[in-house]
Each structure stands twice: as structure tokens, then as C-alpha cells.
Amino acid sequence: MTDPLTPVLSDNWDTDRSWTLAAYEQLDGYGALDKALGQTQDDVIELVKSSGLRGRGGAGFPAGMKWGFIPQGDDKPHYLVVNADESEPGTCKDIPLMMASPHTLVEGVIISAYAIRANLAFIYVRGEVLHVVRRLQRAVQEAYLAGHLGKDIHGSGFDLDVIVHAGAGAYICGEETALLDSLEGRRGQPRLRPPFPAVAGLYACPTVINNVETIASVPCILANGADWFSSMGTDKSKGTTLYSLSGHVNRPGQYEAPLGITLRQLLDVAGGVRHGHELKFWTPGGSSTPLLTAEHLDVPLDYEGVGAAGSMLGTKALQIFDETTCVVRAVLRWTEFYKHESCGKCTPCREGTWWLAQTLTRLEQGQGTEADLETLVDLCDNIVGRSFCALADGAAAPITSSIQFFRDEYLEHLRVGDCPFDREASTLFAMAGASA
Amino acid sequence: MTDMETTAASRQQVDAGRELPAATLAELHEIAARYPDRRSALLPMLHLLQSVQGRVTAEGIETCAAMLDLSAAEVSGVATFYTMYKRRPVGDYHVGVCTNTLCAVMGGDLIFERLKGHLGVGNDETTDDGKVTLEHIECNAACDYAPVMMVNWEFFDNQTPESAAAVVDDLVAGNEVRATRGARVCTWREAERVLAGFPDDRADEGPSAGPASLAGLQLARERGWRAPQPDRGAADGDAVAADQASKGVREESDVAVDASPAGTRHQDKKRSRDAAAGTETSNGSSKEAGT
Numbered sequence: 209m210t211d212p213l214t215p216v217l218s219d220n221w222d223t224d225r226s227w228t229l230a231a232y233e234q235l236d237g238y239g240a241l242d243k244a245l246g247q248t249q250d251d252v253i254e255l256v257k258s259s260g261l262r263g264r265g266g267a268g269f270p271a272g273m274k275w276g277f278i279p280q281g282d283d284k285p286h287y288l289v290v291n292a293d294e295s296e297p298g299t300c301k302d303i304p305l306m307m308a309s310p311h312t313l314v315e316g317v318i319i320s321a322y323a324i325r326a327n328l329a330f331i332y333v334r335g336e337v338l339h340v341v342r343r344l345q346r347a348v349q350e351a352y353l354a355g356h357l358g359k360d361i362h363g364s365g366f367d368l369d370v371i372v373h374a375g376a377g378a379y380i381c382g383e384e385t386a387l388l389d390s391l392e393g394r395r396g397q398p399r400l401r402p403p404f405p406a407v408a409g410l411y412a413c414p415t416v417i418n419n420v421e422t423i424a425s426v427p428c429i430l431a432n433g434a435d436w437f438s439s440m441g442t443d444k445s446k447g448t449t450l451y452s453l454s455g456h457v458n459r460p461g462q463y464e465a466p467l468g469i470t471l472r473q474l475l476d477v478a479g480g481v482r483h484g485h486e487l488k489f490w491t492p493g494g495s496s497t498p499l500l501t502a503e504h505l506d507v508p509l510d511y512e513g514v515g516a517a518g519s520m521l522g523t524k525a526l527q528i529f530d531e532t533t534c535v536v537r538a539v540l541r542w543t544e545f546y547k548h549e550s551c552g553k554c555t556p557c558r559e560g561t562w563w564l565a566q567t568l569t570r571l572e573q574g575q576g577t578e579a580d581l582e583t584l585v586d587l588c589d590n591i592v593g594r595s596f597c598a599l600a601d602g603a604a605a606p607i608t609s610s611i612q613f614f615r616d617e618y619l620e621h622l623r624v625g626d627c628p629f630d631r632e633a634s635t636l637f638a639m640a641g642a643s644a
Numbered sequence: 645m646t647d648m649e650t651t652a653a654s655r656q657q658v659d660a661g662r663e664l665p666a667a668t669l670a671e672l673h674e675i676a677a678r679y680p681d682r683r684s685a686l687l688p689m690l691h692l693l694q695s696v697q698g699r700v701t702a703e704g705i706e707t708c709a710a711m712l713d714l715s716a717a718e719v720s721g722v723a724t725f726y727t728m729y730k731r732r733p734v735g736d737y738h739v740g741v742c743t744n745t746l747c748a749v750m751g752g753d754l755i756f757e758r759l760k761g762h763l764g765v766g767n768d769e770t771t772d773d774g775k776v777t778l779e780h781i782e783c784n785a786a787c788d789y790a791p792v793m794m795v796n797w798e799f800f801d802n803q804t805p806e807s808a809a810a811v812v813d814d815l816v817a818g819n820e821v822r823a824t825r826g827a828r829v830c831t832w833r834e835a836e837r838v839l840a841g842f843p844d845d846r847a848d849e850g851p852s853a854g855p856a857s858l859a860g861l862q863l864a865r866e867r868g869w870r871a872p873q874p875d876r877g878a879a880d881g882d883a884v885a886a887d888q889a890s891k892g893v894r895e896e897s898d899v900a901v902d903a904s905p906a907g908t909r910h911q912d913k914k915r916s917r918d919a920a921a922g923t924e925t926s927n928g929s930s931k932e933a934g935t
Binding site: 634 | 678679680681683684685686687688690691712721722725726727728729740743744745746748749750751753754781782783784785786787788789790791794796797798799802804805823825826827835838839840841843844846847848850852853854855856857858859860861862863864865867868869870871872874875
């Protein structure tokens with residue numbers, strides 16, 4: 209029986225100066241790299257395949273299979289691109305990982321690049337996290353000086369260069385093909401697929417794009433074996449992962465656990481919903497995953513379990529809201545976010561998110577009519593699945609799910625002619641006051 | 645004329661007659677040279693230009709366009725797409741208050757209101773003395789520290805209207821301000837230079853992690869929870885022998901681990917964790933996180 213929490217990725221975050229090469233190497237850091245370089249590239253891919261590691265950026269695509277799509281024996285350069293553009297509302301796992309242990313990511317990059325036969329890798333990190341950029345730059349520099357990067361790494365004959373590339377503020381660049389356009393110096397707009405990046409990605413060459421946590425999971429798989437990794441988790445969702453609890457919970461933060469833990473178990477270890485209050489709604493994996501409620505407390509938080517409950521595991525960003533939170537206000541704010549972040553390429557998303565925001569604004573102010581709810585649902589129906597990428601699907605998720613679960617609360621706004629909630633009551637300062 | 649000669653000649657043409665300092669032009673070329681395709685340099689080049697000029701200027705756009713063989717319209721299209729690029733001058737300190745849903749609900753809206761009144765500016769406006777630019781921002785990936793404020797893209801966690809106003813007062817007064825999880829706050833222009841790929845010397849400042857980042861880890865330490873022990877024998881073939889050899893060495897050193905004072909740093913992670921059982925390690929880290 210596995211323990212409730214299984215710190216592996218986060219295991220060194222409390223060590224002294226954990227971000228430095230010295231601290232990382234003290235804990236066998238870069239030992240997994242030697243193991244990888246002692247095997248063939250195909251063996252490394254096979255190992256990652258059999259570990260069951262799935263993408264931690266939201267979609268859950270099997271990482272080893274993605275690597276296996278890279279054509280071999282072609283004459284084109286291959287590229288590895290790490291998606292460190294963590295921007296999905298509620299998602300806050302990659303940033304602390306890179307802050308505390310950038311070398312875990314860098315070691316994962318080297319192993320992964322070796323496996324897919326890439327000699328150049330990019331870490332595309334959002335620009336709005338200055339200190340994380342610094343830590344990455346330093347880690348890459350240290351890795352070069354120690355011979356973990358550059359020419360003939362560890363005498364293996366394998367060469368790799370890594371470039372830390374800071375973005376400039378655009379949620380859409382977390383979408384992998386938009387990220388590629390951005391990395392090519394363009395506006396970050398998604399590409400039509402196929403061709404998939406594995407065939408024609410960066411500079412139209414075979415490219416693997418993986419989330420930070422996915423790549424950071426690779427060294428422990430090399431070090432401890434595929435069976436060890438897959439001994440954690442559930443039938444189809446293997447391994448340990450970072451769950452991020454935020455909002456109205458007594459001890460918000462990062463909780464690394466095997467896939468499949470439930471919110472009830474996580475709340476239990478995190479001290480529960482803030483004292484004197486009760487759970488109202490939550491997101492399982494960021495704002496783009498349909499809202500769930502207290503009736504979903506026992507849903508296994510793996511890819512299949514959350515899917516069966518009508519939502520998505522996403523980034524495992526569990527945003528917890530208690531009964532002081534107005535769901536209409538919450539959804540309106542997310543909608544304004546999607547409106548702001550829509551890249552404008554696809555008409556249903558570009559126009560649709562503006563109409564959604566306008567309609568929701570009226571409802572939140574207690575104006576509008578009950579028919580506006582049907583208009584919203586109809587709008588969402590016409591937006592979902594009609595764009596190049598999933599941004600618009602994400603925009604619709606909180607709206608349709610909140611109308612499903614909290615229709616009466618929308619109507620209450622209309623009856624009262626205003627928002628019936630006290631904004632102060634939901635704040636952290638109200639929490640501090642209540643517990644003092 | 646070879647392609648390279650053409651490029652060099654066109655670079656000289658580009659560089660002549662520009663008012664940007666020669667050092668900046670050299671650094672722009674340096675950025676472009678990092679990438680297999682020079683156009684990939686455009687985002688960091690725009691960051692660098694902001695660090696020199698305080699915003700993206702028409703001149704900066706023209707310079708990038710000429711260097712990368714793009715039209716000014718193409719560069720302008722990029723510069724206006726990303727929210728971190730500013731066409732109006734930014735103050736010494738860019739103060740961003742997260743007002744995405746979770747931070748807004750946790751108090752971000754009230755913090756933003758307070759700062760608007762406190763500074764006498766609206767969204768995306770700069771104080772008359774040029775010190776502070778205020779902006780409401782989207783989710784900055786620190787939700788477990790909500791409500792969050794960013795100063796020049798450094799984290800200020802768990803803010804209140806009062807604490808946020810105090811930080812801003814310190815910035816305006818020219819006092820040294822340290823991020824909750826980060827370094828001493830530099831100027832916005834200095835931050836932009838780091839983002840352009842020219843590191844400063846502050847990577848070693850600040851903690852490894854804040855308290856929320858360590859919440860699960862500390863609990864695991866207290867309760868003795870951990871990932872399963874790897875079955876070394878079952879790990880991949882070639883490495884087994886070497887691994888077992890090193891394991892023998894480790895088991896010897898474990899004796900020393902158990903006997904040495906708590907808090908000593910050890911080679912073997914797993915065993916020292918067993919020994920420490922979350923006492924010294926977690927205490928030490930909470931101290932670090934608290935500073």
C-alpha cells in the first residue's frame with residue numbers, strides 16, 4: 209500500500225540551497241543521466257513508455273509514445289521544447305519546481321533530448337517569473353561548466369545545447385503549437401494539426417514538446433526503474449504527481465501524491481476547507497476544466513476518474529471555493545480572462561468570448577433575463593470544438609458547468625437585482641480575522 | 645558575395661544611423677546568434693530594447709526588423725501581441741496585482757482598488773514621478789500564495805491591501821525591498837535585461853521555496869510518508885552491478901549518518917531522511933521559508 213503522499217519531484221525542495229548544482233549532486237543528481245547514456249536511445253524511450261508516464265501539462269498523453277513518434281534516421285535536426293509557460297489559472301506546480309530544483313528539469317531535458325536524438329533543447333518559460341528565469345539560467349550555466357551540457361556529455365559522444373527562452377506574456381503560448389510559433393519569433397497563434405509537431409514542429413523539424421513536470425519526472429524513472437514508477441498511481445494513470453491546492457483551504461500548497469488520490473483525502477492532509485466554512489465548488493485542473501462540487505469529493509483524481517465525473521484532470525490545480533464565493537463572479541472573471549487571452553485567430557473564440565463576457569457581466573450585476581442563461585449555453589455550444597485549439601473549450605467549461613450546478617444562484621442575482629454576496633467575506637484577510 | 649558577407653554588410657547598414665548605443669546593437673546581434681533561425685531572437689530582443697529604452701519604440705521596431713529581415717509591420721505585430729511589451733514608458737517599478745478569479749476572490753480586487761487610490765493612478769498607468777506603473781495581471785502561477793502581487797515580476801505572496809501599500813511606499817521611498825520568494829527587487833529595466841538572456845547575479849538570493857510549496861513535503865516528513873523504495877535489482881540491467889556496488893558503500897556510510905548530529909547534510913538521501921524523520925529537515929526549511 210502506497211503512502212498518501214509520495215514526495216519524489218518535491219523531495220529535495222527543503223534542502224539547503226536546493227537550486228544549486230552542489231546541492232543537487234549531493235543527492236545523486238545527474239546519476240540518472242549516466243544510466244540513460246549507458247543505454248540506447250530506443251531503450252530509454254521504451255523505459256519511459258513502460259513507466260506509464262503521461263503528460264502533466266493537462267492532456268495526459270503518454271510521454272514515451274510521443275517520443276516514439278519522432279522519425280528516426282531522417283536528416284533533419286530534432287528539437288526538444290519544454291513548455292514552462294505555466295499560465296492556466298490555478299496552476300502553480302512548475303514554477304515552484306523550477307525555483308527550488310531547476311537541475312531536476314535540466315537533467316530531465318538532457319535525458320529526454322538524448323532519447324529523441326535532439327542536440328538542441330529549449331526551455332520556454334513565461335517571462336513573468338523573473339526569479340525562476342534566473343534560477344534556470346544559473347542551472348544551465350552550472351550544467352555546462354560541469355560537463356552535463358555541451359560537447360561529448362560524460363564522454364558519451366552526445367552533444368546538447370540548452371537555451372532558456374523567456375516569453376513575453378501570453379496565456380495562449382502554453383498551447384504547444386502556439387508556443388512553437390512564439391519560439392520562432394511570431395505572434396503566439398496555434399497551428400492547424402496535422403502535421404503534428406513530432407513531424408513538423410519547430411522550424412518544421414521533428415519536435416517533442418513536454419510540460420516541465422513531465423520532463424522533470426524522467427530522471428527518477430531512469431534512476432529507480434519503470435516498475436517503481438508505475439507501482440504508484442492507478443491502472444491507467446501511473447506515477448507520482450504534484451497536486452496544487454489553493455483558495456479556501458487551511459494549508460494551501462503543493463502535495464505530491466500518487467495519481468488517483470481524492471479531493472477528500474487531499475483536503476484531509478491540507479487541514480480541510482477553512483474553518484467554519486464548507487466546500488462549494490472546485491476545479492480539478494485549472495479554470496479550463498468543468499467545475500465540480502462537494503458531491504465529487506471521492507472522485508479519483510486521475511485522468512479516467514475525473515473524466516468520468518464530467519470534467520478533466522488537467523493540471524491537477526485544485527482551486528477550492530467555499531460558500532462565501534459568488535460562482536457568477538468567479539465565472540465572469542475567468543471569462544474575462546479567456547476574452548483577454550484569445551489570440552484572435554479563430555472567429556468563434558475571438559468573437560464568442562466577448563459575447564460571453566458581455567452576457568455574464570449583465571447577469572452578475574443582476575440585470576439581464578433568465579433567457580440569457582439559454583443564450584450562454586447556446587453560445588458555448590457554438591464555440592466548443594470550433595477553433596484550432598482548446599482555449600475556447602476552456603472558456604466554455606466554467607460557464608456550462610456552473611449553470612448546470614448553480615442555476616439558482618444566477619437566478620438569485622436577477623431576483624435581487626445585484627450580486628447577493630459580500631466580497632470581503634471571501635478574502636484571505638477575512639480568514640485571518642476569523643481565526644485570530 | 646556569400647550570404648554571410650551580405651548579412652555582415654546589411655548589418656553595418658542597419659547599425660549606421662541608429663541612435664541606439666553600439667553596445668546595445670552588439671547585444672541584439674548576440675541574441676540573434678544564439679538561435680538556429682535568427683527570427684527566434686525577436687522576443688528576447690524586444691526585452692533587451694525595453695531594458696534600454698523603457699518601452700518598445702518605433703526605432704526599436706525598425707532596428708529589429710532590419711536585423712532579422714522582417715518588415716516593421718511584422719515586428720510591430722509581435723510587439724503588440726504580448727502583454728509584457730509596453731508602448732508607453734514604464735516606471736522604475738511595475739506593480740502587478742493578480743485579479744484572476746482565485747486571487748480576486750481571496751482579496752486581489754480589494755488590493756488593486758487600494759493601490760489605485762494609494763498611488764492615484766488607474767490600470768496600466770504610471771505615477772507622475774515615473775516610479776510606479778500599476779497593472780492588474782492574470783494568473784501568475786502562485787495560487788497557493790493568493791492573493792499575489794508582482795513587483796518587476798518578483799513574487800509578493802499572501803498580500804493584504806495594507807501590506808501591498810507598504811511595499812509600494814518602500815519602493816517609492818527608494819528603500820531596499822525583497823520579494824517574498826525571490827531576490828532584492830531590481831528596476832523594471834534591469835529585470836527586462838535578465839529576461840533578454842543576460843543574467844544578473846541574484847539567482848542565489850531568496851529561499852528555495854515558500855511555506856506553501858513545502859506544505860505537502862513537511863507533512864510527509866512528519867508522518868514518515870514517502871514514495872516506495874525502489875527495487876534496485878529490478879532496475880535496468882547494465883546499471884545493476886554498479887548500483888549495488890555503490891549501495892554497499894552507502895550502507896557503510898549510513899552508520900555515520902545515524903550517528904552524526906541532526907541537520908548534517910548527507911550523501912544518501914533516502915537513508916538520511918529515514919534517520920531525520922522530518923524533524924530537523926522540516927524545521928530548517930520552515931525557517932528558511934519564513935525569511
